[in-house]
Amino acid sequence: MSTPTVEKEPASKIDLAESGDGAGAVQQFDITLKVRRYDPERTEDAWWDEWNLTMFGTDRVLDALHKVKWDVDGTLTFRRSCAHGICGSDAMRINGRNRLACKTLLKDLDTSKPIIVEAIKGLPVEKDLIVDMEPFFQSYREIMPFMINSSPTPTAERVQSPEERQRFDDTTKCILCAACTSSCPVFWTDGQYFGPAAIVNAHRFIFDSRDDAGDMRLEILNDREGVWRCRTTFNCTEACPRGIEVTKAIQEVKTAILTRSL
């Protein structure tokens, strides 16, 4: 038996400042946050609120919203959960572009002008930045976003080659934030359109070699309100915070419908 010897910690390789906690190094700046508010229990019409805030260079739009909600006006309402670009809760229109508030650094925006934050378009606003996502998820459910395979369950996994997996890799990255669907001018004027997000998630299963219901999904998307509504405006591809090539996925589904009968 040997007694454990207490080793001395090696000296840190990182140079820490002698005094201060390091936060002083992060630059600070003032911003104006302008949010489109809506509260049907208060007034019928939407209105704009502006706040002047001092923020850090490492802060995101979400941090500015937090600062208002926690320190200034607790009635400001928005959704967020993970705060790290994973859950897809906080898609909003920031300076006219759909983005995730938790992935948009304030320093990347023009801080000399007010930063304008609105709810995403095309879905009914419930309060401030919260919209009713039900129509969005309705379309999502309709394309059957789960694996369908009626062959007997194998004892091990259903084997798939790296190439087969690669075929639909891009569309597995979707976090259902609705940034794409709510940036689509076709969806704005025709709420019945399935929308890019539903097609992306259909693509994820249509091109999965383990799935058997590809034809059914193609049939569903061959609808009048399906893929043919897409006018290739590329707004969805530009909006997607996950960098999914949304228009490409839609195009592949279109082609699959056309070549299916051949």
Place this chain on the structure above:
Amino acid sequence: MWSWVGHRITGVGIFFFLLVHVLDTSLVRVSPEAYDAVIGAYKHPIMIMGEIGLVGAIVFHAFNGLRIILVDFWKQGTRYHRQMLWAVMVLWFVTMVAFSIRHLMIFFEGWEGF
């Protein structure tokens, strides 16, 4: 998105021109004199500018239409849609410069004043 807006606007514009065009052409059956009078109006400078606008709309609609076909049917189309839009603009510009020069030359040769 703006290429799509442009495509819509030029499309609707061309549609209305076709409507008028069918009407003025069918005038021939009604009365050749009236037809001549109406067609004569096309010599007016405003109509000349209008024709440049019309050709501009058609040329954009045609080139962008080819671009949309490529976006939909060429595998790499969605990756290069932006470059293809630039190509459409360049082709449009070149075509329009050539057309405008020729169109205005013909106009000034036959110009007899108001």
